[in-house]
Amino acid sequence: MTGGTKRQKDMRKALRILVPRVPMADAEAILALALAGHLRHLPPYIAVWQATTSHIRHNHTDYDALLDEGYDRDAARFFVIDAMNLVLENWGCQKRLSADDNSLD
Template structure:
């Protein structure tokens, strides 16, 4: 994560608040993704949320398989909402995905 120290601290604080029981390896990957260049203009809480959802989607759901089967991104994302929420719940996340949210 190549971000100013204040930004790193804010991302770490947001990550700890959002995912109190996430495994360390997952938290490190999410922290790195939330601190990437394309996320630097977002508030830390939003960057952490987006990085978390993307990480879970790719690492813990059938998202990649659905894409390989020909589903478009939006359809594949819709079909993995429940799987994503299971992981978020296991990690005691303070937020879950909602099928009606268009930003996730």
């Protein structure tokens, strides 16, 4: 995880600051999401935060299962906030999500 463009380096730095204890496999997946074209317009820290929350939601919670059970997106997101915050805490992140938080997107 060294080298690359300035943006890639900035993304890695933002990820190390945001979630210092993230496992390598998760870090690589989050960086790939953060570098996706649809997040290109965002500053590195914000792109990494959005990629991190999306990765956690889909890979470390029951979010997709709740959607499959018929819950709408907002309800499913509400029900996985605690699980997401636990992962963030375990990864050393100081930020937390709340039900009325715009960073759920």
